[in-house]
Amino acid sequence: MQASAANAGSESETSYASEMPSPVVDYDFSKGDNGTGEVSNSAASQTFGSARITDGKSTQAGRYEDGALTMDGKYYVDLPDGILQGKSSVTVSTVVKNNEFNSSSSQWTYLWSMGGTGQTAQGSWATSTHTSLYTSLTSRANGEGESYFSASQNLSMDQFQTLTATIDGASKRVTLYINGKSVGSSVASATPADFLDNTHNVIGESRYPGVGDAWFKGSLRSFSVYDSALSQEQIARILPKDGVEDLLTSQADAIEVPASATSDFTLPVSTSNATVRWSSSDSGTIAVDESGKALVTGRPENTTVTLKATLTPHDGMAVPAVPIERSFSVLVPQRMNDDDLRSALVGALTIDDADDVRGDLLLPRTVSLDAYGISGDVTWKSSNPEVIAIAAVSKGSQSVSAVVKRPECSAALPVDLVATIDSSAFDQPLTKTITVKVQPQSLGVDTDHTRVSVHDPSIVKANGVYYSFGSHRAFAKSTDLQHWQTFTNNLNTDYEKIFSEIWNSWPKQDSNPDVTGNMWAPDVIFNKALGKWCMYMSLNGGGFPYQKSVMVLLTADDIEGDWTYVGPVAYSGFQASNAASTDVYRVLGDNADLSRYASLEDTGINMIDANVQYDEQGNLWMSFGSWFGGIWMLKLDSSTGLRDYRTVYKTVANVSDAYYGHKLAGGHGNSGEGSSLVKKGKWWYLFLSYGGLSQTGGYQIREFRSSSITGPYLDQNGNAAVYSEKIADDTKINRGLKILSSYQQEGSSEILTSQGGNSMLLDDDGQVYNVYHTRFVRTTGNLEEHQVRVQQMMTTPDGWLVSAPYEYSGGLRQKSAYTEDAVAGEYQVVVHDPTVFYSGGGATSSSIYRAVTVTLNKDGSISGAAKGRWNVEGTSLTLKIDESQKGALLHGTYVGTVGEQATETGGYARVFSMVGGDVFPASGSDASYSTGKVAIWGSKSIDVDEAIGVCGTDGRSTEISTDTPTGANAQDKTSIQASSSSKGRILASTGSPIGILLAVSVAASCAGFGLRRISRRQR
Secondary structure, eight states: OHHHHHHHHHHHHHHHHHTOOOOSEEEEGGGOOTTTTEEOBOOTTOOSOOEEEESSSSBOOOEEETTEEEEESSOEEEOOTTTTTTOSSEEEEEEEEEOOOOOOSSSOOEEEEEESOTTTTSOEEEEEESSSEEEEEESSSTTTTOEEEEOSSOOOSSSOEEEEEEEETTTTEEEEEETTEEEEEEEOSOOGGGOSOOOOOEESSOSSTTSOOOOOEEEEEEEEEESSOOOHHHHHHTOOHHHHHHHHHHHHHTOOOOSBOSSOEEOOSBOSSEEEEEEESOTTTEEEOTTOEEEEOOOSSOEEEEEEEEEEEOTTSOOOSSOEEEEEEEEEOOOOOHHHHHHHHHHHOOOTTTTOBOSBEEEESEEEEGGGTEEEEEEEEESOTTTEEEOOOOTTOSEEEEEEOOOSSSSOEEEEEEEEEEOTTSSSOEEEEEEEEEOOGGGOOOOOOBOOOOSSOEEEEETTEEEEEEGGGEEEEESSSSBEEEOOOHHHHSHHHHHHHHHHHTTOBTTBOOGGGOEEEEEEEEETTTTEEEEEEEEOOOOSSSOOEEEEEEEESSTTOOOEEEEEEEEESOOTTTGGGTTHHHHHOTTOOOGGGGOTTTTOOOOOOOEEEEOTTSOEEEEEOBSTTOEEEEEEOTTTSSBOTTOOOOOBTTTEETTTEEEEEBOTTOOOEEEEEEEETTEEEEEEEESBSSTTTBOEEEEEEESSTTOOOBOTTSOBSBOSSOOSOGGGSOOSEEOOOOEEOTTOSSOEEEEEEEEEEEOTTSOEEEEEEEEEOOSSSOTTOOEEEEEEEEEOTTSOEEEOSSOOSSOOEEOSOOOHHHHOEEEEEEEOOTTOOOOSSGGGOTTSEEOEEEEEOTTSEEEESEEEEEEEETTEEEEEEEEEOTTOOOOEEEEEEEEEEEOSSSOEEEEEEEEEOSSOOOOOTTOSOOOOOEEEEEEEEEOHHHHHOOTTOTTOOEEOOOOOOOOTTBOOOSSOOOOSOBOOOSOOOOOOSSOOEEEEEEEOOSTTOOOEEEEEEOO
16 A cells, blocks of 8 residues: 555656746856856746856956856856846745855855845845855845744855755745755745845845945855745755755655564655665565565564665656665564563663762663563662762653762772662562662762753752753753753743733734744742742844843742743833833833834843842842843842832943843943853852854853942953944954853863853852853754853952863862972963854864963973963962964963863863963954953863872862852752762763753663663754
8 A cells, every 4th residue: 555655656746847847047057157257047938137247346257166156255146137026936046065154243144135135125035154054034124024044054065055945925934945955944024025126136245235244155056046935845856966865865864763673563665755665684574565564573582684775766856876775773572471571671771880980870760671662660769878869850851860979088889779660561560779889089080971952051059959941941950060851841831821921912923923932041040038939031022123022030939840920020122102011111101212222232132131140238130131232230129029110220321221220241233142140259250142152153151240240340351341332243352251262172072162151150169160052063964953061160360260171070179289390291271262263164174272282391481382481379370471383372471270170081180271361452442451361271181199189198189169159049958969070871962953852761672682872852
């Protein structure tokens, strides 16, 4: 039956292929222009003329390589007028290779733009390769009514791809495809038929000609436009061979075949664009018929069979040069009786490295024999809760935390962990005892981590557990800041009902109708007066120029939920026509002048990214805002958790606003969002994320400080966090202390980029941790994958919080004082250059700082990549660098702190982290100072005894001493303390662009099949 359906599908495809519409324009750039600078339209209709290569003044002969027009940013392609005129459904498709993403925040880059110019404000549709791939359609003014979305995948910088954009006139849905694979879709507010100007149709030039935008750099093989929205199947038929190969490869990768089988199962005989033919290496054990049914014959012994799938493209598609095949191993397990199955299920439950426990454990909640369809729920008990305490299980969590307290110096401590397995397959519960050995701290830490993906992770501690709350309802917790597990509550399941009234009454717009992707960056704090946990969540409506969003309050008795909606706290995006639906007139008075809120370079903001803190007097404050009009702060009523309407603010430019309160940072359209505050010692520290959050968008964390929670905040050079004018590109100036960059150094496991959305934690012992999300430097795979990272902060002698060089794997240690002999040595030094960021190109990108070798000699001199003098006093280190090699970016005086830390690759290092130098004076046109200080760090390899200390000696290291802790997010309400080190046992490393690690289960079959770790992803 299925075979017949597949054949019928092929006949349908043949018929359908003949119904492929013809393009209205079809330009083939692979054949060159014969020196004329013009490429003719090969479409059958010939309604429109040639495409013209121009530098904006005259026609230019193009340069051609590899069968494509090479676009070097010095010319673009001018297309005939009127191509989209009157068309509500359109497809634009081009075969292209991108050479670079533009890292500038002021000079944007467009791949193509059609309709009118941005200046004429009469409608246009464009795709951009600025910092990442996105598409935008508007029928009105500069961004007004804009429908915009980013693609989930960027264009390749290594190979040609077919980028196709469609808009369906009936639904107004815009979709982007790369090689026939959808990489994004959204509903627009208009169609090209609404455009009133169709005289600016270009490839490579800006949507806004004449404003100084950069022109596209890459290679172009073809460009075509259809007067209908092609379906995915039709798009597949216009792909060249390599595009079809990529498309079918992805479909082959998506085929799911069971890893084991005891009974018959069915295999797919088709994908969206191909038929699938199967073969078996052992048809006596698994035979596959033409319909895809796999017939299983059991054996007395375990038998592994290889099933091979061969994909053949549908008729009308190009045929790849190499057949698309995938092989799958399927285990047919031996026959078992009930006693054998019980033994196998018990045997499948294991703990990794049980003899070498160095930190908290994540124990499985389930165990299964997938091959037999048998599973069971697992509960745990500890024989010694003083050493290993089993924590309570969270809703939605697939593992159980076991908090480990390691001895300082002793032999390993054995602890029995007793598991009870309840399975519906058996009448009685099963038990298993696993003896683990807890190693002393003197043996060092382990650098394993259990990863989760939480975007914009806020951090708070409760009952000895660290909780992270992020955008898109991603929630995770950890007992040690290393091994994270996700959990759920009613916000994951009932969010539409919870937010229905407020969403429909304010943020919801035609161009942004669904709340699902618009619950952003929650911040959680325990409200002492209410005796409840308070969550401040942004419901983002977006829009232009009015960013129509609202900050709302939810409360819960338990930090893990469930959560109850209370009400709105503050709004953005209001104007005279709708302000009555907000509290604006209650605050400002009837008929107040709202004109300043109309400009995103004045006081117009987006009400997102709350951070709520108690000050020293017990007053409750909320900071918020994003880009545009800046970062602001309001006083809250601690008795309600909502806005304190009794507090009045004056409207003073760049200082305060009657509705939004105190201005902390940013403004005038400059970047900066995601404020996070922490109080340590006498300073309030303000951290912001500059730039765009995509992999190549330049997201980066900058630091300021003030003696008052309400500011003013200054950076390490004395410059204000608040801008007084528009800056050309604040992601590339030395404004705010840049604490992380993209770097390559010994001891790091990977190169990070776009670190941001951070939250600072002041822990019970005074340690400060930076919890942030990061993307990764790569050119293949999921470029927008992100994960949570934690790095401990160090305090310089002059009071700046600077990052330790490596991810947190147990706490930093610091001796009471260091000798010159101890500090001397060869260090890998990294400079956090505030003028560059990773904008594509992979590990060879020039924007990645490659650690330079600097030697601190015992005689106090500095050699290697830099020359100068150094000295250490106590724990304070000073470097005075007179000169350095080209590219090292080291000069001037640096002051910092010394300590010891575990690296990310299993070693140990003596580290320093510092602020100083005079290499980077550019701080913006409104800056008062240009002293050029930046953050740097260094590390040298040491052995474990030097890092941890030897038991029984007086010189053993201790945790870094700190000031008495204060701050809202260190809210531990029990005496349970997490271990400073741990090892990942069960959860696998994973992450996804807007998803979270959903589940981990232990699965195994019998007779020698060991523990198998499985991670699932959700987008």
